[in-house]
Amino acid sequence: MSLSRLQTATDILTAHTRAQEARAYAAMAGTGPVSEPLPLGAGAVDQCLDGGLACGGLHEVRSPLARDIGAAAGFALGLAARAVQADRGGRHGIVWVSDPAARIDGGGLFPAGLAQYGLDPSGLTLVEPCDLQAAMWAADEAAGCAGLAALVFQIKGNPARFDITATRRLMLRARESGVLALVLRQSGEEEASAAATRWRVTTELSGADEIYPRGVGAMRLSLTLERNRTGRTGQWCLAWNPKTRNFDHAASDPARQPAHPAAHPVDRLSATFDRQDSPGAMGQVLDRRRDFGRAS
Amino acid sequence: MDAHPDAPPVVVTDTVRNALCIAALDTRARARGVRLGQSLSDARALAPDLECHATDHERDRALLLTIAAWCERYTPLVALDAAPEAVRDHGLFMDVTGCAHLLGGEAALVADLEARLGAQGFHVRLCLADTPGAAWAMARYGQAHIIAEGGHGEAVLPLSLSGLRLPPALVASLGRVGLKTIGCIAHLPRAPLAARFGARLMQRLDQALGREAEAISPIMPVADLSTERRFAEPIARQEDISQVIAALASGIIEPLERRGLGLRRCRIRLFRVDGHVSGLEVQTARPLRDARTIARLFEERIAGLHDDLDAGFGFDLIRLDVAHADPFEGAQAEMMAGGMGSHAGGHGHDALVDRLGARLGLERVQRFVLADTHIPERSFGREPVAASHPGARRAASGAAALALLPDLPTPDAIITRPLILFDRPEMLQTIAEVPDGPPLKFRWRGVSYEVARSEGPERIACEWWRDGRGARTRDYFRVEDSQGYRFWLFRHGLYGRETGEPAWYMHGLFA
Numbered sequence: 001m002s003l004s005r006l007q008t009a010t011d012i013l014t015a016h017t018r019a020q021e022a023r024a025y026a027a028m029a030g031t032g033p034v035s036e037p038l039p040l041g042a043g044a045v046d047q048c049l050d051g052g053l054a055c056g057g058l059h060e061v062r063s064p065l066a067r068d069i070g071a072a073a074g075f076a077l078g079l080a081a082r083a084v085q086a087d088r089g090g091r092h093g094i095v096w097v098s099d100p101a102a103r104i105d106g107g108g109l110f111p112a113g114l115a116q117y118g119l120d121p122s123g124l125t126l127v128e129p130c131d132l133q134a135a136m137w138a139a140d141e142a143a144g145c146a147g148l149a150a151l152v153f154q155i156k157g158n159p160a161r162f163d164i165t166a167t168r169r170l171m172l173r174a175r176e177s178g179v180l181a182l183v184l185r186q187s188g189e190e191e192a193s194a195a196a197t198r199w200r201v202t203t204e205l206s207g208a209d210e211i212y213p214r215g216v217g218a219m220r221l222s223l224t225l226e227r228n229r230t231g232r233t234g235q236w237c238l239a240w241n242p243k244t245r246n247f248d249h250a251a252s253d254p255a256r257q258p259a260h261p262a263a264h265p266v267d268r269l270s271a272t273f274d275r276q277d278s279p280g281a282m283g284q285v286l287d288r289r290r291d292f293g294r295a296s
Numbered sequence: 297m298d299a300h301p302d303a304p305p306v307v308v309t310d311t312v313r314n315a316l317c318i319a320a321l322d323t324r325a326r327a328r329g330v331r332l333g334q335s336l337s338d339a340r341a342l343a344p345d346l347e348c349h350a351t352d353h354e355r356d357r358a359l360l361l362t363i364a365a366w367c368e369r370y371t372p373l374v375a376l377d378a379a380p381e382a383v384r385d386h387g388l389f390m391d392v393t394g395c396a397h398l399l400g401g402e403a404a405l406v407a408d409l410e411a412r413l414g415a416q417g418f419h420v421r422l423c424l425a426d427t428p429g430a431a432w433a434m435a436r437y438g439q440a441h442i443i444a445e446g447g448h449g450e451a452v453l454p455l456s457l458s459g460l461r462l463p464p465a466l467v468a469s470l471g472r473v474g475l476k477t478i479g480c481i482a483h484l485p486r487a488p489l490a491a492r493f494g495a496r497l498m499q500r501l502d503q504a505l506g507r508e509a510e511a512i513s514p515i516m517p518v519a520d521l522s523t524e525r526r527f528a529e530p531i532a533r534q535e536d537i538s539q540v541i542a543a544l545a546s547g548i549i550e551p552l553e554r555r556g557l558g559l560r561r562c563r564i565r566l567f568r569v570d571g572h573v574s575g576l577e578v579q580t581a582r583p584l585r586d587a588r589t590i591a592r593l594f595e596e597r598i599a600g601l602h603d604d605l606d607a608g609f610g611f612d613l614i615r616l617d618v619a620h621a622d623p624f625e626g627a628q629a630e631m632m633a634g635g636m637g638s639h640a641g642g643h644g645h646d647a648l649v650d651r652l653g654a655r656l657g658l659e660r661v662q663r664f665v666l667a668d669t670h671i672p673e674r675s676f677g678r679e680p681v682a683a684s685h686p687g688a689r690r691a692a693s694g695a696a697a698l699a700l701l702p703d704l705p706t707p708d709a710i711i712t713r714p715l716i717l718f719d720r721p722e723m724l725q726t727i728a729e730v731p732d733g734p735p736l737k738f739r740w741r742g743v744s745y746e747v748a749r750s751e752g753p754e755r756i757a758c759e760w761w762r763d764g765r766g767a768r769t770r771d772y773f774r775v776e777d778s779q780g781y782r783f784w785l786f787r788h789g790l791y792g793r794e795t796g797e798p799a800w801y802m803h804g805l806f807a
Contacts, residue, residue: 074807083714110717111676147644205780217750
């Protein structure tokens with residue numbers, strides 16, 4: 001086959017994809033939010049989101065470093081717990097789909113911890129497919145299931161296969177069914193996606209503990225709304241209240257700001273593995289550094 | 297099988313008392329004078345160009361099982377011949393009671409079976425009779441293919457005593473006293489015969505003559521309900537197969553309704569024209585009675601196969617078996633419980649679990665089960681959702697979920713357990729102020745952390761009844777580092793009492 005013919009074939013394919021995209025966007029613009037938004041409980045955040053997260057939609061929660069996965073999972077599970085609590089016409093159950101790559105060093109959910117966090121572990125269905133493609137299929141199926149309260153799709157990094165088309169498919173299916181679909185991206189870069197919002201979650205020093213000042217207080221997390229399709233972005237410090245299942249505003253204590261900010265910005269490189277467009281690392285970078293940020 | 301006219305005679309040899317003997321031979325070898333049981337060297341003298349192969353009992357058995365699976369197209373009751381070890385003989389029993397009319401009568405069934413197996417390249421000897429014993433004898437030593445009802449008693453009388461499935465030694469000793477055919481012993485006084493030759497002889501005789509009942513044990517469990525479709529022309533296209541499965545599924549609904557059952561597990565068996573049989577199974581989380589859902593589950597199951605269904609030259613019979621069905625409490629009970637909304641919701645969730653299980657494998661769709669122990673990694677397990685009891689499943693998906701987990705504390709502002717637990721605790725390098733206090737600094741996965749705040753210890757003793765004497769106590773600490781990362785660490789072993797140098801492990805991450 002000559003090169004020019006190959007070129008033409010590629011052009012046709014690209015045009016076809018563009019047309020599909022245009023149709024998808026038109027469909028998304030045509031239908032408004034399917035159900036009422038899900039408020040987080042923290043006033044300023046809800047105001048920024050015009051009342052809360054759009055329930056039938058896709059939202060991305062990413063942790064910049066692998067060790068922030070605790071905070072990011074905490075945020076995603078808090079949202080899921082609120083979605084279960086909101087009921088929304090008998091919806092129940094959370095489906096947690098994890099890509100096998102995310103399971104290797106990420107550990108697994110701990111039911112006793114979930115219960116203390118305010119989430120009923122028996123309402124959780126864990127799906128662990130054997131590869132990313134099967135995981136994406138499972139997430140698609142769950143996003144289209146109208147009886148479900150929330151779906152969490154845990155992936156690691158920015159796999160090339162989970163691209164904008166895949167996120168758009170998830171978005172459309174969630175919009176149709178009204179499921180709160182969350183992508184939990186461990187040590188992922190920001191990248192173009194069809195998600196309605198993208199949150200960057202890192203951990204924050206815990207609150208003061210009156211009874212035992214040297215102890216670990218209520219957990220806090222630092223939340224950055226990096227991208228919001230419908231409104232403004234912002235940054236907040238929130239604390240999760242397991243009793244009320246609310247995110248409350250917490251003042252980040254200036255006296256307790258991180259003592260040692262990152263020594264070398266280059267060390268904070270996070271995982272971007274199989275992307276052709278990713279910038280190459282300078283010098284020799286060890287695997288664990290990419291995974292676990294700053295080596296001291 | 298027909299081979300080239302100049303092809304050498306083929307025999308299969310087996311070792312009998314340290315000598316290679318002929319265990320099977322083809323027609324060309326027989327024409328050259330080779331006999332069964334002859335030693336290989338004698339046979340080579342008769343036919344120097346003999347091609348010989350060693351017996352492979354395992355593959356013989358596997359082939360027999362394949363044929364048995366294929367024979368299920370005639371009846372679900374197919375059993376391997378459980379002859380005594382002394383008789384190396386490959387046979388199958390089929391109970392075709394009530395099945396013959398589906399193929400147009402007994403004669404048609406026998407002719408069809410013989411023709412199809414013949415087309416696959418097998419020489420078969422078969423006989424249809426009232427008792428398994430008589431059919432066994434007639435297939436091997438008789439001529440007739442079908443013994444009329446009630447005629448088996450007469451038919452077996454002239455046959456050799458070997459037809460009674462007896463050990464060769466017993467047949468030989470009977471022969472020495474002049475008892476050579478079944479007819480010889482059928483009318484002799486029973487007591488002296490049994491006293492001299494054993495009760496086994498009388499039992500076999502009674503089984504052949506139908507005086508004693510004999511049960512065969514089918515290889516595959518018999519399905520509660522089956523429906524099948526035969527094709528004049530084999531089908532191979534995926535779409536056709538899906539269509540047939542959908543049609544079969546809709547055919548199974550009516551009998552399920554009549555019995556008040558819902559489907560929990562069912563199987564598709566695809567019979568390929570060349571004799572290969574493949575099976576696919578799906579399970580559902582709760583009794584199901586919807587044909588479209590069943591068909592969709594099978595589509596997912598087929599899509600989840602690593603390689604496509606190997607249709608070869610096509611399938612000429614597809615059967616749907618209901619392997620397990622439970623009472624169907626259906627829409628009525630749901631309506632009483634709480635409106636259509638919750639019904640639709642619950643149904644959607646269960647249907648999702650079924651679809652995921654069908655495509656990904658049941659063991660990949662799990663839920664938590666709790667165990668009664670304080671050791672964190674043992675305090676919970678995961679089990680496939682579909683395998684759990686349907687009643688438990690319903691409670692879990694409904695509002696009464698916490699009742700399943702009586703030991704869980706109600707949510708409190710104090711959090712002592714992490715959200716994420718590592719499957720295997722990871723070893724740390726630590727610097728501690730005092731040996732039994734929390735660490736000051738630790739290094740985990742190549743990064744060092746400075747502990748700013750800590751709580752603990754929370755002591756979790758070992759389970760001596762499981763781990764034995766000498767297992768170590770764990771002291772758990774919640775620590776927060778100077779950046780705000782919250783970890784769950786433990787020290788393995790009490791300093792001074794259990795170990796001189798306790799190791800530290802990372803076990804979990806808090807939010």
